[in-house]
Amino acid sequence: MSEDRDYEIFEVDQHIVAHSKYYAGRMGSRFYLTLRDEKKILGIRCANCERVYWPPRSTCGRCFSQLSEDKMVEIGPRGTVETFTLVTYSEPVHPRKSPFIYGIIRLDGADTSIVHFIDEVEFEKVQIGMRVRPVFAETRNGNILDITHFRPL
Amino acid sequence: MEPEEPKQELINIPITVDVPYRFAAGTYMAKFLVELRDNGKFYGIKCPVCKRVQMPPRIVCAACHVKNTEWVELGPEGTLVGFTIMYLPLTDPTTGKPHEPPFSYGSVRLDGSDSVLDHFLNIEPKVEKIRVGMRVKAVLRPREQRIGDLSDILYFEPISRQ
Amino acid sequence: MKRNVAIIGGGQTYHAARRHDVNQVEMVNEAVRAALEDARMTIDEIDTVLVGNMEFFEGTHMTDCWLVDGTGAYGKPGLKITTGGTVGATIVCAGAHHVASGLFDTVLCIGFEKQEEGDTGAILSGVAHPLYGRSMAGAAVGYFAMMGTSYMAAWGATEIHSAMVAVKARQNARKNKYAHLKLDITVEDALNSRMLAYPIRMLDMCPASNGACAMILADEKTAKDRCKNPVWIRAMDTAHNEQFELDWRDVTTTKPIFSRTSAARVYKQLGVNKPADYFDVFEIYEPATWAEMVWYEDLELCGPGEGFKLIEEKRTEIDGPIPVNPSGGVLSTNCIGASAMLRVWEAALQIRGDAGEHQVPKEVRRALTTAYGGTNWTVLTALSRSLDD
Numbered sequence: 007m008s009e010d011r012d013y014e015i016f017e018v019d020q021h022i023v024a025h026s027k028y029y030a031g032r033m034g035s036r037f038y039l040t041l042r043d044e045k046k047i048l049g050i051r052c053a054n055c056e057r058v059y060w061p062p063r064s065t066c067g068r069c070f071s072q073l074s075e076d077k078m079v080e081i082g083p084r085g086t087v088e089t090f091t092l093v094t095y096s097e098p099v100h101p102r103k104s105p106f107i108y109g110i111i112r113l114d115g116a117d118t119s120i121v122h123f124i125d126e127v128e129f130e131k132v133q134i135g136m137r138v139r140p141v142f143a144e145t146r147n148g149n150i151l152d153i154t155h156f157r158p159l
Numbered sequence: 160m161e162p163e164e165p166k167q168e169l170i171n172i173p174i175t176v177d178v179p180y181r182f183a184a185g186t187y188m189a190k191f192l193v194e195l196r197d198n199g200k201f202y203g204i205k206c207p208v209c210k211r212v213q214m215p216p217r218i219v220c221a222a223c224h225v226k227n228t229e230w231v232e233l234g235p236e237g238t239l240v241g242f243t244i245m246y247l248p249l250t251d252p253t254t255g256k257p258h259e260p261p262f263s264y265g266s267v268r269l270d271g272s273d274s275v276l277d278h279f280l281n282i283e284p285k286v287e288k289i290r291v292g293m294r295v296k297a298v299l300r301p302r303e304q305r306i307g308d309l310s311d312i313l314y315f316e317p318i319s320r321q
Numbered sequence: 322m323k324r325n326v327a328i329i330g331g332g333q334t335y336h337a338a339r340r341h342d343v344n345q346v347e348m349v350n351e352a353v354r355a356a357l358e359d360a361r362m363t364i365d366e367i368d369t370v371l372v373g374n375m376e377f378f379e380g381t382h383m384t385d386c387w388l389v390d391g392t393g394a395y396g397k398p399g400l401k402i403t404t405g406g407t408v409g410a411t412i413v414c415a416g417a418h419h420v421a422s423g424l425f426d427t428v429l430c431i432g433f434e435k436q437e438e439g440d441t442g443a444i445l446s447g448v449a450h451p452l453y454g455r456s457m458a459g460a461a462v463g464y465f466a467m468m469g470t471s472y473m474a475a476w477g478a479t480e481i482h483s484a485m486v487a488v489k490a491r492q493n494a495r496k497n498k499y500a501h502l503k504l505d506i507t508v509e510d511a512l513n514s515r516m517l518a519y520p521i522r523m524l525d526m527c528p529a530s531n532g533a534c535a536m537i538l539a540d541e542k543t544a545k546d547r548c549k550n551p552v553w554i555r556a557m558d559t560a561h562n563e564q565f566e567l568d569w570r571d572v573t574t575t576k577p578i579f580s581r582t583s584a585a586r587v588y589k590q591l592g593v594n595k596p597a598d599y600f601d602v603f604e605i606y607e608p609a610t611w612a613e614m615v616w617y618e619d620l621e622l623c624g625p626g627e628g629f630k631l632i633e634e635k636r637t638e639i640d641g642p643i644p645v646n647p648s649g650g651v652l653s654t655n656c657i658g659a660s661a662m663l664r665v666w667e668a669a670l671q672i673r674g675d676a677g678e679h680q681v682p683k684e685v686r687r688a689l690t691t692a693y694g695g696t697n698w699t700v701l702t703a704l705s706r707s708l709d710d
Contacts, residue, residue, distance in 0.1 A: 016189035016307065020455075021179040022447055024440040026380025027171045031344035035170040064347045067390035070364045072354075098177075148170045169341040174380055182451040192452060213565075215453050221563040222577075240571045241467030244519040249463070250442065251456050264518075266467050266570060275567055277454065277467075286519055291474035310456045 033075055037062050038148040045142045047153075049081040049116045057117040082113035084159065087136045092129045101151060107132060111156055125155035187216040190230075192307035199299050203272050205229040211273040234269035235297040236318060237276075241266040242291065244284045263288075267295055267315050278309065281316035294318045322421040325708060327544035327551035329427075329537050330360025331666045336501040336532035336654040339437060345379060349433045350391035352533035352659075356429065357393075360537045360548065367537070368425035370394035373402040373412045373432055374658030378439040392431055405448070406606065407559075407694035408432060409534065409662025414557045414700055416538045426540045432662035433533035436655075441529065448695055453565065462526055465609035466518035468570040472611050473520065475573045478629035480520050484511035485632045486610035487524045487652065493639055494649025496679035501530040501654040525610040532656035534663050541708075552669040555687075555705050556590045558583045561698040572615060572626075580619035580691070583701045587689070588621075591703060597622045600703075601685040602671045603637075603645045604664040606693040607652055613645065616691060644681040647671065661692035665702050672706045686710050 030038055037048050050062035054071040060081055064073050090109030093100070100106075107129055112119040124132060125141070138156040146152035184192060187204065191214075194200045204216035208223040212231050220227050242265035248257040263280035281298065282288050295315040305311040332355020334340075340348055349372070357364060370392050372385050381387065385394065385401030392399075404411040409432035416428040449455040472478055488508055494500035506524060514523040544551040560583035566576075584596070593599045603620070607613035614628035622643055623631050631637050637645040646652075648667040651660050668688035670676040687710055692700040 014189070014193065016184040016192060016452075017181055018184075018308075018452060019179065019181050020451055021177055022443055023175065023177045024377065024380060024443040025173065025175050026439045027173050028380065028438060029341050029344055029435070030170040030172070031347050032167065032169065032342050033347075034344050035167060038170045039168060063390055064343075065350050065390045067395045070393055070395075149172050171341070176380060180451075184452050188452060213563075215450075215565055217564070221566075241471040243463055243466030243470060243521075244516075245463060245466075246516050246518060247462065264463060264467075266471075266567065268571075274565060275571065277463075277567070291471055308452055308456060309454060 031064070033062050033064050033078070036075065036078065038152075041152050042146040042148040045146075046080050047082045047113060047140070048078045049113070051077045051079055053077060058115060059118050060113060060116040060120055079115070081115040082140065084137060084139045085111045085113040085116075085156070087124065087132065087134055087138055088112050088119055089134060090124060090132050109156075111138060122150075122153060123155035124157070126157040185218075187218050187227075191215050195299075195311050196305040196307040197302075199302070199305075201233040201235060201269055201297070203231050203233045203269075203274070205231050212271055214269065214272045214274045214276065231271060233271040237267040237269040237272070237295055237297075237315070239265050239280075239289070239291055239293040239295055239315075240268050240275055242280065242289050244286065244289075265289070265295070265315065269297075276309075278312055279314040281314040322417075324421050324423055325541040326417040326420045326538055326554045327541065327548065328554065328665075328669045328704070329539045329544050329548040329551050330356050330362065331534070331536040331669060332356040332359050333499050333534045333659070333663060333666065334532045335499050336530045336656055338501065338528065338530065340435065340531040345381070345384075345433070345435050345438075346388050346391035348435060348531065349388050349431060349533045352433065352535040353391065353393055353429065353431060356535035356537050362427075362537065362547070364393040366427060367393065367397065367429045368427045369419060370397055370399040370429045370431065371402060371412045371416050371419075372399070373404070373408040374434050375405065375408065375444070376403045377444050378441060378657065379435050380439050393429065405694035405698070406608075406657055407661050407692040407698060407700045408658050409660055410665060410690065410692035410700035410702055411559070411661070413536060413538070413554075413662060413665050413702060414559065416536075417554045417557060420538050420540050426543050428538045429535060430538060430662065431533065431535045432659040434656040434658040434660075435531045436529040436657065437531055450565070461608060462518045462521055464567070464570060465526075465611055466521045468572065468615060469520045469609070469611040471570055472572045472614065472629075476626035476629060478614065480512060481508060482614065482629040482632055483520065483525050483610040484508040486607070486613045487511040489632065489638060490607075490646060490650050490652035491524070493647050493679055494653035496639075496677075497648050497653070498677065499532075499654070500649040501532070502528050502649070503653070521609055521611075527608045527651045527655040528653075530654050530656040532654065532659050534659040534666050536662060536666055536669075550673045552672045553705050553708055554702060555710075556587045556701075556703040558586045558590075558701045559698065560586070567697075578619075579697065579699050580616065583699050584620050587701050587703055596620055596689070597643045600687045600689045601644075601683065602647065602668060602681050602688045603643070603690070604648060604668045604688065605645060605650065605691045606661060606664060606699075607646065607650050608655060608693065610652065612693070613650075613652075617645070620689070620691070639679065640682050647676065647679045647681050649679070661700065664690040664692065665704070668702075668704050672704055
């Protein structure tokens with residue numbers, strides 16, 4: 007066998023499929039269950055630095071205080087658009103087909119914001135500072151898409 | 160020590176990730192796989208310094224840090240250095256299909272090679288039928304079914320003169 | 322090392338098959354708070370945070386980034402390390418380098434795994450070469466099974482020796498309040514447990530655990546100022562096998578495989594002639610029983626082919642002359658990203674005399690720990706109570 011023989015480029019297309027289950031924990035579960043069963047959005051207040059986090063978490067990232075469930079507070083449901091974009095390409099991981107608008111929304115009473123869809127509005131009319139409210143899904147399963155999107159007030 | 164499971168319902172969210180990729184074998188591995196696929200032959204490569212014959216072939220001898228250059232045909236007979244009888248239905252991650260248990264599985268040193276290769280054994284899955292040191296040979300798929308992958312080898316089976 | 326490095330605190334979660342009560346951040350935070358409490362420190366006194374786990378085992382990437390609330394790394398320098406099963410020991414090794422170099426005085430090291438959340442088999446298959454073995458990637462149990470058949474054929478050991486290792490681990494685990502499998506089992510129980518891959522039965526193999534471990538490392542000045550009982554890191558070594566070369570399963574191989582190479586380097590560095598006498602306790606990485614017997618030999622606690630005699634003669638029991646894995650080891654608890662760190666932390670607890678019920682009943686001045694990465698590489702860590710040892 008000759009050392010310098012030319013070989014074809016040898017490439018293969020494969021894929022790996024991995025399943026996982028994310029456990030939300032006690033506090034995270036209470037957030038999702040309240041969303042699912044009562045259509046209410048919970049945050050959590052840090053007793054030390056007074057920040058209100060959404061989603062709720064058990065440690066304050068800023069001051070490392072342990073946060074307790076009894077400090078969970080209802081926030082929103084109204085909020086303010088902090089920034090936004092129009093997505094015009096599609097990826098298999100997107101939960102919706104493009105085009106769609108999504109933005110970062112600060113709920114009233116919260117010090118942190120979350121990414122979600124903004125719908126029932128033309129892209130040209132969306133503005134930073136626009137007031138929005140959540141629209142809840144008819145069938146809710148205990149995940150963040152129990153809010154289908156936010157829409158202008 | 161362990162706290163009681165809380166009464167509250169606990170949420171979990173199932174997520175599936177499917178990652179596609181294109182893998183390039185590189186020159187040396189390509190030679191190995193093409194020879195296996197087209198000619199049914201096993202090739203290793205010999206280090207010019209330590210003289211170890213390495214399979215699959217690779218461009219650098221990891222021990223000597225020199226370029227490997229001398230191609231050597233190996234096997235198809237070899238010796239079993241370890242084995243197991245698998246009772247778990249292991250899934251082939253590239254097809255998603257399980258290998259039906261129980262099955263025999265072993266580690267084979269092809270004649271002329273300093274490396275070992277893991278593969279299925281075509282031996283009844285009974286401990287008394289298999290032993291370390293056993294002589295075996297590779298049985299390949301027919302040429303038209305071979306794709307250039309270790310699955311081109313159907314299995315290793317005992318050499319009949321035993 | 323340019324500067325001496327001490328372990329000045331540590332902590333772990335309890336380990337269990339299910340932790341639905343906490344998410345990943347919260348579980349990691351339990352270990353971090355335990356470590357800070359043990360060291361009597363606040364997070365503000367930590368200079369940098371190193372965290373690691375098995376890559377994508379929980380279906381999450383960039384764990385350094387999104388566990389930041391729980392790790393305490395907010396606003397601090399830090400990084401993620403992922404080196405397979407060795408990762409917990411690699412994090413400690415990297416942490417020690419960070420201190421030894423003078424870059425930082427205090428380092429928080431964290432290893433974790435929430436194994437129930439992910440798809441271990443699928444992700445591990447990604448370790449195999451896509452064209453050379455991935456389609457047949459056996460679970461870890463298959464590799465250890467072949468190590469077992471090779472071991473029995475070469476040295477004349479039997480499944481009974483494997484069962485003895487299985488029993489020792491679980492009986493030790495019963496004394497460790499944090500361990501996962503605290504099983505009151507006998508050799509007969511082990512021999513009668515379900516066959517997974519001959520010769521490995523259910524009780525010859527580690528569980529899949531959830532849990533985390535955290536340790537705080539510091540320079541000599543900080544350690545002496547802040548800590549009554551620092552444990553010193555005296556030597557560390559990492560060694561890899563060649564890709565594709567699975568010789569470690571052929572137990573008669575004379576090639577310089579990772580475990581022996583690494584042990585030889587550590588012993589040379591410390592001037593160790595008789596490791597079984599030099600070290601008072603060992604915490605080794607044994608996902609399967611056969612690996613423990615092979616480690617005895619690779620660490621030169623006995624001659625080649627004599628590992629099974631050590632367990633037969635009960636020499637490695639908690640009250641034996643060469644105690645190995647008084648904690649119950651990986652066979653009793655395997656939250657993989659934390660497992661190799663737990664070896665180091667358990668060894669440190671033994672040196673401090675703080676291991677509680679599983680404290681070995683003799684003076685412990687020196688300890689050696691090992692790790693396994695894909696069974697193809699290792700990280701060894703040697704600890705001592707005094708810098709004079």
